[in-house]
Amino acid sequence: MAALEIHNVCKDFGSERVLKDVSISIDSGEFLILVGPSGCGKSTLMNAIAGLEPVTSGNIYIDGDDVTWRTPADRDIAMVFQSYALYPSMTVRQNISFGLEMRKVPKPEREAAVERVADLLQITHLLERKPSQLSGGQRQRVAMGRALAREPKVYLFDEPLSNLDAKLRVDMRTEIKKLHQRLGTTIVYVTHDQVEAMTLADCIAVMRDGQILQLGSPDEVYNNPVDMFVAGFMGSPSMNFISAMLERDGDGYAVRIATPDEEDLCLPWPAARVTEAMTEQLGQPVVLGLRPEHFSEEDERLTAQAEGTLMHTSVTVVEPTGADMLLRLPLGDQEVTARVGPKCAVSPGERLALRVDMARAILFNAETEKRLA
Template sequence: MSALEIRKVRKDFGSERVLKEVSLAIDSGEFLILVGPSGCGKSTLMNAIAGLEPVTSGEIHIAGEDVTWRTPAERDIAMVFQSYALYPSMTVRGNISFGLEMRKMPKAEREAAVERVADLLQMSHLLDRKPSQLSGGQRQRVAMGRALAREPKVYLFDEPLSNLDAKLRVDMRTEIKKLHQRLGTTIVYVTHDQIEAMTLADRIAVMRDGHILQLGTPDEVYNDPVDMFVAGFMGSPSMNFIAATLEGAPGRFQLRIVTPEEDDLVLPWPRQRETPAMTEQVGRDVVLGLRPEHFSEEDERLAGQAEGTPLSARVSVSEPTGADILLRLPLGEREVTARVGPTCRVAPGERLALRVDMARAVLFEQANETRLA
């Protein structure tokens, strides 16, 4: 039985359809992340699951029970908001126990629950402080503690880290990951940050315009995207899209990339990555997708052993990041980003010998931006 099941949920605001018959099932103990650009419908879907927003049509089931028209209090869910939503006049202890008190939990059980989550989140020393005396990260811990004290069927996190600075966001991300691994709770988590999605999720639902475009593991949505939107949205820096023409026949497909100032670049397509649909696209314009890490600096010492297709390009910009270097270089009619090692020594304007890993490349139809191979 799924912990949460959403069946053809639709939500209209006047004449605007924000959710377009969304369906998905979340297993017990699963960490599912809804990700997508602003306005894609992910927060609306979260509010529908919580009961904060009535659906126009469709059904929502929690632990096998139809809760579509139940109030938030009747759904046995706990929600952690972006804004923390703490009571400023109450101490941390009071904030955590308030919801339990409203549910008529005996005092001894309430106090035990508060101590349990305070110990779990390492904030026992903060229990007598008020929110104004806490940092942003500490307030977010209190908001999480209030939800964890309830032990509901499903936890909902609505962009809980977006108000934190970059370092604290990384730290809290790690804490949430540890918490889920320790407790095995069912979590639905909304974010626009695809790094959060990749690091936290068991599965990711990528949304756009009220639809779920792809539902899969982080590895699936990153390495096997269904279309150009998913491919471009997941990953930082994002995937490079290069206009090309598909040539050849099964067993010897190749991609021709027109370079305005030099000879055309021809890249062979690996046989193991061929699909039947490619035959119909021969002679047509397609889009080659290469992630920055699919490029590597050529090493003359390993020239006979190195994998990948060699190419040469003139570097326009070099951006050291510490762990690696991002290079901007022209490939075809536009610039692409290549991620190379921190020891790569190349100045803007110089040519660099590279290898491109075509075994990990993806191919899209140009007309509708769907995956071709």
């Protein structure tokens, strides 16, 4: 499988620049996911990699070869579309083998390839059916099989699961993960679903307005976002953003959250996580980023060992999800979401003691929305 390099790619549609100096490099066999809101440019970038959309400037390399101006047929890529794009008059077998037939692959090799991918995707029993006789998940498997039969250098997936229902989407996501682990293929995958991105990717590129805001592993993007957009986009429920002030606290620093009806909440900032960018904002408004799992229910038996700063608050909404419980509670002049264990015995209107894990909190500049610490 091939490595993929994208160097300073720009794409203009008339006077509008939809890709702005995009650069990405992934190793052979890596799973890259392009994620971002609708209209951010991820599908345009995918089409540029495929050769379906010529770039305005920049270069694209596959396996070290400059393919910027090559046709799609000459790039040795295979693409799986959102709409499946199956031929309705052909059987599953014919759909899978059609691309090989167009490339003049001998019949014995075509048949062997069909049997291989059908076994891999567990669709052998569907080979003589036509697309109209298949479910959505089965059609998607056939579309994947058609791509896998080719054994190209790079596979491109353009939102392949967006037309499936929720359970089937989860099942197919697992199948794609297993497939990548077995074959070690180089994959570029476009989605707007950040859960897909977190579960599938080796590397995530978060896009906004035609630019790459952050490129890194799922852990890096989730736990060390570069700005508020990335922090808020990755994670479900999304990160809580709380208006606060950064001030001195003895020899250290603290984040003060103004509360309208009670005494202000002052959260000490860990000394090991103080940065120069943060100290320059002393006395200025900042935004404190706390993910729902950064809150935990206070347990009196663990008080001596428990980490984090204790806070007391009322609960406005309780949302049981089975595996855990989401609580909506006021913090300052905002309402935030906390994720606690399923056995948390609390009802709307009651007060609750929670610990805030400031060791994992993130601080942002209130004006630029860039990360401070």
